[in-house]
Amino acid sequence: MQRRNFIRHLISLTLIPPFLQPRLAHAAWPSEHFAGGDFASRFEQLFGGQTIIDSPEINITLPDIAENGAVVPITIDSELERIERLYIWVEKNPTPLAAEFELSPEIAVFLTARIKMAESCNVVVIARQGQRLLRNQQWVKVMQGGCGTG
Amino acid sequence: MMASSIKIRSQRLDDYTEIKLLISHPMENGRNRDPLTNELIPAHFIRELLLQLNGASIIRADLGGSMSKNPFFSFRLKNSRGGDSLRVSWVDNLDQTDSAEHNLD
Numbered sequence: 001m002q003r004r005n006f007i008r009h010l011i012s013l014t015l016i017p018p019f020l021q022p023r024l025a026h027a028a029w030p031s032e033h034f035a036g037g038d039f040a041s042r043f044e045q046l047f048g049g050q051t052i053i054d055s056p057e058i059n060i061t062l063p064d065i066a067e068n069g070a071v072v073p074i075t076i077d078s079e080l081e082r083i084e085r086l087y088i089w090v091e092k093n094p095t096p097l098a099a100e101f102e103l104s105p106e107i108a109v110f111l112t113a114r115i116k117m118a119e120s121c122n123v124v125v126i127a128r129q130g131q132r133l134l135r136n137q138q139w140v141k142v143m144q145g146g147c148g149t150g
Numbered sequence: 151m152m153a154s155s156i157k158i159r160s161q162r163l164d165d166y167t168e169i170k171l172l173i174s175h176p177m178e179n180g181r182n183r184d185p186l187t188n189e190l191i192p193a194h195f196i197r198e199l200l201l202q203l204n205g206a207s208i209i210r211a212d213l214g215g216s217m218s219k220n221p222f223f224s225f226r227l228k229n230s231r232g233g234d235s236l237r238v239s240w241v242d243n244l245d246q247t248d249s250a251e252h253n254l255d
Binding site for chain 2: 028029030033034070071072090093094095096097098099100101102103104106107108110111112113114115116
């Protein structure tokens with residue numbers, strides 16, 4: 001797996017836009033991003049050393065109170081251009097990273113998904129815009145965290 | 151022949167075409183216990199989701215066990231022509247895979 005990740009990172013260092021890069025089908029799932037552990041250390045592993053700018057221009061729509069932590073709807077949208085990647089983190093989940101999305105320029109910065117939340121916490125969205133990382137987050141009170149969710 | 155696990159809908163609106171996906175999948179993260187046997191249910195979740203428009207990749211997602219059972223997504227395509235071909239495919243941690251095709255609205 002380490003070798004695979006090395007190759008992945010090597011590819012990402014080239015100047016070719018991600019969508020023109022040849023991809024081996026289904027060979028690139030970044031297991032280290034989705035490892036279990038506490039949010040702070042997983043987050044640091046992915047973004048450590050990079051400047052993160054808090055941006056209200058990344059809009060997150062989440063319920064203030066989620067009755068059922070097994071299914072929490074999230075909408076992310078932005079008027080910003082050139083958002084290439086979106087990451088959804090759930091701070092208190094045993095696996096804090098829920099998903100990362102690679103968007104081509106044909107796609108508007110808009111997506112909805114459904115995530116699991118083990119307990120009340122912040123949902124953190126990171127958007128990569130070129131070399132910049134933008135962050136927004138929202139607290140969700142979870143009434144019933146699904147057993148073993150996240 | 152099994153029914154596809156992927157349902158695709160599209161709707162053409164003024165400024166974009168909305169794409170909705172519903173995928174039948176347990177998305178087990180490996181931490182739930184079977185209520186009858188109390189045994190851990192092995193992890194079984196979609197790891198990669200790929201959307202291709204007329205053969206070109208437009209969205210790639212890496213997913214973890216924190217995504218809900220039967221994942222639902224919507225996306226917006228800025229410009230599309232009626233009849234554009236959308237292909238959706240996924241592969242899970244057990245290397246099971248499925249795909250579906252849809253002609254955009």
